[in-house]
Amino acid sequence: MVRFVAFRAEIDTSKCVKCGLCWSICPTEAISWKPGSFPEINYELCLGCGACYERCPRYAVTLKRLPEPRIVKVDVSKVDYNKVKEICKNAGFHPEQIICFCTGTRAKEVAAAILLGAKTPEEISRMTGVRTGCKVECIQPVLRLLKAAGIEPKPKPKRHAWYGMCPTVFEVPKEVREKYRARGFYFDEDESLLRKVIARV
Amino acid sequence: MPRYKVNKEKAIGSPIKPLPPVPSLYGVDPKYVKKRAAELPGIVSIKINELFPDIPKPIWPPRNPKAIREATEEALEKVDMSMIKPHHSVNILGSHHGFTILGGEPYAEMLKTIKDVIERKTGAKNIRLKVGVGLRHRESEEYIKRFKLDEYFEGKAYGMSPLDPGIPIETEIGTFYGIKAAYDADKIVHAHNTDVREVHFHRHVDRAFKPFGMSYARLETRSAYHHNLGPRGANFVARAIFNSKFVQEKWTFAVFLRASPVGILGVYADNDLDRLDRRITIDNLRYYGKVMRLLSKIDECIVVLDYRTPIPYTFAGGVIFANFTGANIDLFDLDNPLPPYTWYTEAYYDEQERPLIPEVPPVNPAIKAIVINYAWGGYPSVFWAKKFPVIVVGREQADVYNRDPQNIEFMKHAVIADDLETAMEFAYKIAQTDKVIIFDGVYGAINVSKSLAEYLIEKAPEVDEEVEKKLLPKWLKQRGIPPEEAYK
Numbered sequence: 244m245v246r247f248v249a250f251r252a253e254i255d256t257s258k259c260v261k262c263g264l265c266w267s268i269c270p271t272e273a274i275s276w277k278p279g280s281f282p283e284i285n286y287e288l289c290l291g292c293g294a295c296y297e298r299c300p301r302y303a304v305t306l307k308r309l310p311e312p313r314i315v316k317v318d319v320s321k322v323d324y325n326k327v328k329e330i331c332k333n334a335g336f337h338p339e340q341i342i343c344f345c346t347g348t349r350a351k352e353v354a355a356a357i358l359l360g361a362k363t364p365e366e367i368s369r370m371t372g373v374r375t376g377c378k379v380e381c382i383q384p385v386l387r388l389l390k391a392a393g394i395e396p397k398p399k400p401k402r403h404a405w406y407g408m409c410p411t412v413f414e415v416p417k418e419v420r421e422k423y424r425a426r427g428f429y430f431d432e433d434e435s436l437l438r439k440v441i442a443r444v
Numbered sequence: 445m446p447r448y449k450v451n452k453e454k455a456i457g458s459p460i461k462p463l464p465p466v467p468s469l470y471g472v473d474p475k476y477v478k479k480r481a482a483e484l485p486g487i488v489s490i491k492i493n494e495l496f497p498d499i500p501k502p503i504w505p506p507r508n509p510k511a512i513r514e515a516t517e518e519a520l521e522k523v524d525m526s527m528i529k530p531h532h533s534v535n536i537l538g539s540h541h542g543f544t545i546l547g548g549e550p551y552a553e554m555l556k557t558i559k560d561v562i563e564r565k566t567g568a569k570n571i572r573l574k575v576g577v578g579l580r581h582r583e584s585e586e587y588i589k590r591f592k593l594d595e596y597f598e599g600k601a602y603g604m605s606p607l608d609p610g611i612p613i614e615t616e617i618g619t620f621y622g623i624k625a626a627y628d629a630d631k632i633v634h635a636h637n638t639d640v641r642e643v644h645f646h647r648h649v650d651r652a653f654k655p656f657g658m659s660y661a662r663l664e665t666r667s668a669y670h671h672n673l674g675p676r677g678a679n680f681v682a683r684a685i686f687n688s689k690f691v692q693e694k695w696t697f698a699v700f701l702r703a704s705p706v707g708i709l710g711v712y713a714d715n716d717l718d719r720l721d722r723r724i725t726i727d728n729l730r731y732y733g734k735v736m737r738l739l740s741k742i743d744e745c746i747v748v749l750d751y752r753t754p755i756p757y758t759f760a761g762g763v764i765f766a767n768f769t770g771a772n773i774d775l776f777d778l779d780n781p782l783p784p785y786t787w788y789t790e791a792y793y794d795e796q797e798r799p800l801i802p803e804v805p806p807v808n809p810a811i812k813a814i815v816i817n818y819a820w821g822g823y824p825s826v827f828w829a830k831k832f833p834v835i836v837v838g839r840e841q842a843d844v845y846n847r848d849p850q851n852i853e854f855m856k857h858a859v860i861a862d863d864l865e866t867a868m869e870f871a872y873k874i875a876q877t878d879k880v881i882i883f884d885g886v887y888g889a890i891n892v893s894k895s896l897a898e899y900l901i902e903k904a905p906e907v908d909e910e911v912e913k914k915l916l917p918k919w920l921k922q923r924g925i926p927p928e929e930a931y932k
Contacts, residue, residue, distance in 0.1 A: 297581035376824060406612070409672060410618035436674065
């Protein structure tokens, strides 16, 4: 899949109060900011996701349509596919599995980005486009795939674009499974289903 | 044998006028919605209370803010608020979803009443409203402004987003993250609604707990819900967070607007969320269950989307379009692992659109074409455009998706018609059916073509029988509720 970048964020400094919120949530770290100064956008890195546009408390950010859309894409054929499969499998994903529903990015593309040198969610976003649609739903697969490749990035202080990994069904303890089964939580069956997908690799 | 026959003359009426479009960051300018699908020739409405007479009569519609206020006050009289002291700060936690029901006014009235009753019963003055969102990060801010909630809450009404600063919450299975602003008070009140909405996600397991894993939660938690726990275990994220020491120390009570396919039935309130969840589960499996199973009987149709929500959340008879996409499967039956639409399912199609495992069920084959007359962006919706023929009415509506970072690819899989009539003409050609169902947010009735109205009238009594005798007991047992509780 490719991520078509059709917009870019622009900051109206007459409205901006230099709070740095846009900097703290930008999924590609396209915004630089120092306390007391206006934020600046690196347009090489901005994918027009609108996180800053939707959260700026002073409505100082607008999205401007680019004259020509640009494309963000990682070429999976540039890396050893066996290594892609290994990372995906260790992370609990099928390489073909979609991990970002906005951009249609698949696990194999994130794994390829990692093999091509990406070491943080931000670097993966710049290479694949993940985390630049809804900005919400795909952080866990990204962190799981990084971990499966032996990389455990730490969130940067004062930024809150992401914090950390959360539990998966594979780690739900037996006693918890038993305690809640009667309520309708079918952890064992769900885990089998997820493992069946992984086994198809 | 069915318990009754539907009186066709009483069941079919003139089409019900849907609520008008509203200005929003996520939708088309209302001036571009030139005609509503309910105005098309041949459209009628079928009254849900005639199809299923055991669904109680609503207190809204018709519009009745006084009834909501009285129902909220009455429900709250039985609630223990002694844990709230006059010096305490209190966050009333709400969700955008409540504002999509009947245009949002009933939910807004309930929220205002909760504030008033807490003040009166406890003496607490520092009461804030914190409203979470789905994937439209300004949506709740729009509702707060529209219903003047900021004024009512004396400058203390806020929209929250999963992008906002977070707070770690330790649970019995590990760390999740909540939105810090949701929990920055001494006490919290859970102000939600009973609408089933995303059955494909929560499967109606611990439905009442869901916002703790969603609209009150940070992006890490929501991502875990949709990628880490599995298609039936996802909502455990919410249960785990609710059960945490952190949340329990702030917990007071829950107040739920009691939604149903016919409208608002009243208000539930309880200190015990488990007890409330059981009541909701019985109500919803019975009432929404019947409408959902009825819609599952549709053999062929054209779907028209025409409401002020994103594509999957437009609804007919209280059932959201996303659930109709999966109506060929019983979504309440937990023996079915994957709904035809849910993110776990969407993830399992390869680049050639082939399922990765045989357990992936096809989407509802009854849907022959989709016409989008009016529906917002702000939800990744390309799945529907890939799976069904989609006709979008007007370039301006199409541009809603073209400018939406969640739907950049959507219009690559859809076509544009100049107006609604042209779109319908094209849809009839490709669908080869005259059955039309309109997802336009109307409660109490469903706007459909006459042919579909007659079809559904015929099917309703047997669906009632099937749900009461066979499905409801099974659904309840799967959720640990003795079926006898539903038949008291």
